[in-house]
Amino acid sequence: xxxxxxxxxxxxxKAHMGAAIxxxxxxxxxxxxxxxxxxxxxxxxxxxxxxxxxDPVQLHRGxxxxxxxxxxxxxIVVSLIILLWSKHRIWATSFLIGAVAHVLSDTFxxxxxxxxxxxxxxxxxxxxxxxxxxxxxxxxxIAYYTSLGGAWDLFWVxxxxxxxxVLTTAYxxxxxxxxxxxxxxxxxxTGDAFALTIYRGSAFFGVVSVLAWMVWALFVNDFEARLxxxxxxxxxxxxxxxx
Amino acid sequence: xRMSSLVGIGAARYSACTRxxxxxxxxxxxxxxxxxxxxxxxxxxVVYWCVAGAVYAALGIASxxxxxxxxxxxxxxxxxxxxxxxxxxxxxxx
Numbered sequence: 429x430x431x432x433x434x435x436x437x438x439x440x441x442k443a444h445m446g447a448a449i450x451x452x453x454x455x456x457x458x459x460x461x462x463x464x465x466x467x468x469x470x471x472x473x474x475x476x477x478x479x480x481x482x483d484p485v486q487l488h489r490g491x492x493x494x495x496x497x498x499x500x501x502x503x504i505v506v507s508l509i510i511l512l513w514s515k516h517r518i519w520a521t522s523f524l525i526g527a528v529a530h531v532l533s534d535t536f537x538x539x540x541x542x543x544x545x546x547x548x549x550x551x552x553x554x555x556x557x558x559x560x561x562x563x564x565x566x567x568x569x570i571a572y573y574t575s576l577g578g579a580w581d582l583f584w585v586x587x588x589x590x591x592x593x594v595l596t597t598a599y600x601x602x603x604x605x606x607x608x609x610x611x612x613x614x615x616x617x618t619g620d621a622f623a624l625t626i627y628r629g630s631a632f633f634g635v636v637s638v639l640a641w642m643v644w645a646l647f648v649n650d651f652e653a654r655l656x657x658x659x660x661x662x663x664x665x666x667x668x669x670x671x
Numbered sequence: 672x673r674m675s676s677l678v679g680i681g682a683a684r685y686s687a688c689t690r691x692x693x694x695x696x697x698x699x700x701x702x703x704x705x706x707x708x709x710x711x712x713x714x715x716x717v718v719y720w721c722v723a724g725a726v727y728a729a730l731g732i733a734s735x736x737x738x739x740x741x742x743x744x745x746x747x748x749x750x751x752x753x754x755x756x757x758x759x760x761x762x763x764x765x
Contacts, residue, residue, distance in 0.1 A: 569739075637742075
C-alpha cells in the first residue's frame with residue numbers, strides 16, 4: 429500500500445492535465461479503493477492490537493473480500509455511474525484517473541492488486557516494499573516509512589515541490605475555480621476559505637505527513653528505527669502476498 | 672455641414688474600419704487579474720505555509736494517532752491557516 433502518494437497524485441495530475449481534471453473528483457477516485465476498508469484492515473486503534481477481522485490482507489486486497497475496489501473494473505464502473513448521475517465528463521474522467529493511479533501505485537507492494545478482476549484474481553505485485561497492513565497502523569507506518577515506500581512518498585513530495593504553484597490561491601482562482609462548476613457552488617455555500625481548505629487539504633496533509641512519519645519512524649519510535657531501502661524491505665516484516 | 676455631423680460620420684467610419692480589431696466581444700474580455708506565476712510575491716506565502724507545515728509536522732511527531740492518520744484530521748488546521756493567511760500576509764498572498 430501507499431500512504432501519502434494517494435494524497436498527492438491528484439495535484440500532479442492536475443498540474444500536467446490542467447482543465448481536464450477536477451481535483452475533488454480525482455481525489456475522490458484516489459481515495460475510493462480504501463475508503464470503506466482501511467479502518468477494518470488496521471483495527472480499532474493505533475497499536476494494531478484490536479483487530480476486527482481475522483485476515484485483513486484478504487479483506488483489503490482479496491476476493492472474497494473487497495479487493496475488487498483495487499481493480500480497473502471498479503474504477504470504470506464508478507466513473508460511469510458518476511457520468512450518468514452528473515452528465516459531467518470531466519468529473520467522471522477525473523475519478524477514473526484518480527482511482528487508476530491508486531490501483532497502479534498499490535502494485536508496488538508485496539500483496540498487489542487484482543488489476544483485471546473479475547477476469548482473473550491474479551495479483552499484480554512488484555514487491556518493491558512489504559505489505560504490513562495486517563500488523564496495524566503503528567507497525568505499518570514504521571515498515572512503510574523505513575522502506576522504499578517512504579522513498580516513493582518522498583518522490584511525490586519532491587515532484588509536488590517543483591509544481592508548488594498549483595497550491596497557490598492565484599492558481600486556484602485562475603485555473604481551478606473557473607473551470608469546475610463544483611467550486612462556485614461550494615464557495616457560495618461555504619465561503620472562499622473553506623473552498624481553499626478543501627482544495628489544498630490533501631496536499632498539505634500529504635506533504636506534512638510524509639516528513640512527520642519519517643522523522644517519527646526514524647528518530648522517535650524505538651522499533652526497527654533504521655532505513656532499509658532494499659527491494660522488498662523492510663527485512664524484519666513477515667512476507668505477505670502471493671509468491 | 673455641422674461639425675457634430677462630421678464627427679458622427681468619422682466615428683461611424685472609424686467604428687466600421689476597426690470593428691474587427693475592437694469588436695465588443697474583444698473589448699468585453701476582462702484582462703486576467705490573477706496570475707498562476709506568483710513569482711516573488713509568492714515567497715511570503717511559501718514561507719508561511721512551510722512554517723504551518725512544520726508546526727503540523729511537530730504536532731504529528733508528538734502524537735501520530737491524533738494528527739497523522741487521515742487528511743480530514745488536518746482540515747481544521749488548514750482552515751485556520753487559510754483564514755489567518757490574508758491577515759498576516761495581505762489578501763493576495765494566501
